[in-house]
Amino acid sequence: MENMFCYQCQEASKGIGCTIKGVCGKTSDVANLQDTLLFVLKGIAILNGQLQTVGKAEKSVNKAIFDGLFSTITNANFDHTAFVIRIKRMLKLRDELKAKVEAAGLSVGAHESLHWTASTGDEFEAKAQEVGVLSEKNEDVRSLKELIIYGLKGLAAYAEHAYNLNHEKQEIFDFMQDALAATTKDLSVDELVNLTLETGKFGVDVMALLDAANTSAYGNPEVTKVNIGVRNNPAILISGHDLRDMEDLLKQTEGTGVDVYTHSEMLPANYYPEFKKYKHLVGNYGNAWWKQKEEFETFNGPILFTTNCIVPPLEKATYKDRIYTTGASGLAGSMHIPDRKPGEMKDFSAIIEHAKKCAAPTEIESGEIVGGFAHNQVFELAGPIVEAVKTGAIRKFFVMAGCDGRMMSREYYTEFAQKLPQDTVILTAGCAKYRYNKLPLGDINGIPRVIDAGQCNDSYSLAVVALKLKEIFELEDVNDLPIAYNIAWYEQKAVIVLLALLYLGVKNIHLGPTLPAFLSPNVANVLVQNFGIAGITTVDEDMKLFLGEVA
DSSP: OOOBOOOSSOOOOOTTOSSSSSSSSSOOOHHHHHHHHHHHHHHHHHHHHHTTTOOOOOOOOHHHHHHHHHTTTTTOOOOOOHHHHHHHHHHHHHHHHHHHHTTTTTOOOOOOOGOOOOOSSSHHHHHHHSSSSOOOOOOHHHHHHHHHHHHHHHHHHHHHHHHHTOOHHHHHHHHHHHHHOOOOOOOOOOHHHHHHHHHHHHHHHHHHHHHHHHHHHHHOOOOEEEEOOOOSSSEEEEESOOOOHHHHHHHTTTTTTTTEOGGGGGGGGGGGHHHTTTHHHHHHHHEEEEEEEHHHHHOOSSSSEESSOOOOTTOOOOOHHGEEETTTTTTTTEEEOOOTTTSSOOOOOOHHHHHTTTHHHHHHHHSEEEEEOOHHHHHHHHHHHHHHHTTSSHHHHHHOOOOOSSSSSHHHHHHHHHSSSTTTTEOOOSGGGGGGGTSOEEEEEEEEEEEEEOOOOGGGHHHHHHHHHHEEEEEETTGSEEEEEEEOOHHHHHHHHHHHHHTTTTEEEEEESSSOTTTTTTHHHHHHHHHHOOOOOHHHHHHHHHHHHOO
């Protein structure tokens, strides 16, 4: 019997699944606890759905579901103890809901997730052998159910960020719970395909909600030159995606002599007007998440993880005691900063005091990178962009959004960007941009050849831009635009972005560096036939394909 089974990310071992230890660094005990947590969350979703039918749904379930799902995203939480505590808390919530269902005169139901109980970490781990991914024996049904669940995990991440900025939409929470409950049912392949597309619909909704949350709180992103050098002050490096955490940290570090640098997916925080007011927000340090083992050594100060993108440090790492986590993230041995109380900020005093005792960052590069091309900013440039397309100065746009990762094969994306003709423009969002955002690719009539919209959730901006261009050029179909999609993926937030694009009708998306291991041959064939989904080959061959050139 395998120690674990996980194939939710692009690094699935041998392109099949991790069975001994996750390539991400997740140990088998943590992987199994995550499977059991998901199982318990399904029971909670079923019960709250029943309460909803009589107008007695518990609002507290919303956060329990999205926070629980978020904690199981790849590279988010590696803390065994945190999962044991969370499962115990969720079992307690489930039993409270069960009592309310019975009190309302409703039938609790028969699914095992409603009745199973245990009290120890060992029991929680053992349960995963019965309820994990492989418990669904039909390969195609399993593939579709996992595709939906991974989409829900990505959806949960974006819902949590919006929630932290007081933006919520009950319809999104209801769908998450309904869809999670649906994965416990004996649904047909057709029903599951429809649910997959509906997940994409709510992916669009949640990204629009988060966009509204971010821009209403911090203003519309502006085209910004971001410093990648360092100053001589002690500093904190903030990673992840949560802008509310960024705000709390900047407020509490102001006037302390401690600088703040962004890392990886937090880079786009530099584009927001409200954050630019803080003179101690120095710029960005380093590159994509997977280079942190080297870059955290040279940063010298403490690192705050607000979400996923954690790489468990090696035993010999000197920065192990400088890692702090918060929100859904976690790492055994690191200090976890608790959630904020209503109406208050998170308490970052411990990490600030730690920073004051550290040396300033060691400079690893210098110069600037440019970003901030969210939809509002691009609309201001619409005139020059449309003119450039009409005159032929811009032949084609390439959406190269998504995730970066460790595999050597991802050098494909750097080479692809370097070999693109000078009359093409890259549209990007997410940490995939680190493969080419520091290359001297130049501009076209003042329009940068790399247009960075922001974080992975800001792929929404790229979709909005595409739909606006369709309207401007008076096209019937978004696929008639001179836009090609060559997207890198890694984890579950990329899955919900993909499903959102499919819901919007975008076709012929190429995914790399490998297709998801969780797609069975039959499900992959459905995506190929209905949506033109494809993988990547070589840069030269794909370039010919995208540009319509005959070899």
